[in-house]
Amino acid sequence: MDMYSLIILLCLLMIGLQFWRLRGIAESTISFAQRYCQKEGxxxxxxxxxxxxxxxKRGKPDWHIIYQLEFSSDGETNYTGSITTHGRKVMKVELPVYRLAPDAN
Structure with a gap:
């Protein structure tokens, strides 16, 4: 194996590892969003x-990702907010003003 083949192989390996990392971050953010929505009703x-x-961020290179979160407060109206992450750490959750569901009394 010559040097050129080794460099190509290492580049492909790094691309694969970063894809795997992005998938892991996405899965943990989905889990966070579901828990957040459940906690907020x-x-x-x-x-x-x-x-x-x-x-x-703070000397650590990682993926800075902004997600679009769609949710409903009353089961009829959709709202769009955002979740910002740096790696697996959630940095910010921004939600628009939304209508509260009426009480079922």
Whole structure:
């Protein structure tokens, strides 16, 4: 195996590892969003990745990802918020003002 083949192999390995890392971050963010919605009394609808870039936070290079969170507060109206992560750490959750579900009394 010559040096060129070794470099190509290492590049492919790094791409595969980063893809695997992004999937792991996405799965943990979906889990966080579902727990967050349950805790706040919201109905979780979906989570989609909007923006992905590599950044350095406190000296640690990792993926900075912004997700679009769709949820409902009353089962009829959809709202869109965002979740920002750096690696697996959730940095910020932003939700718009939403209508509260009426009491079932």
């Amino acid at each position: 919201l109905q979780y609808i979906s989570l989609a990745r909007v923006k992905t870039r590599m950044s350095v």
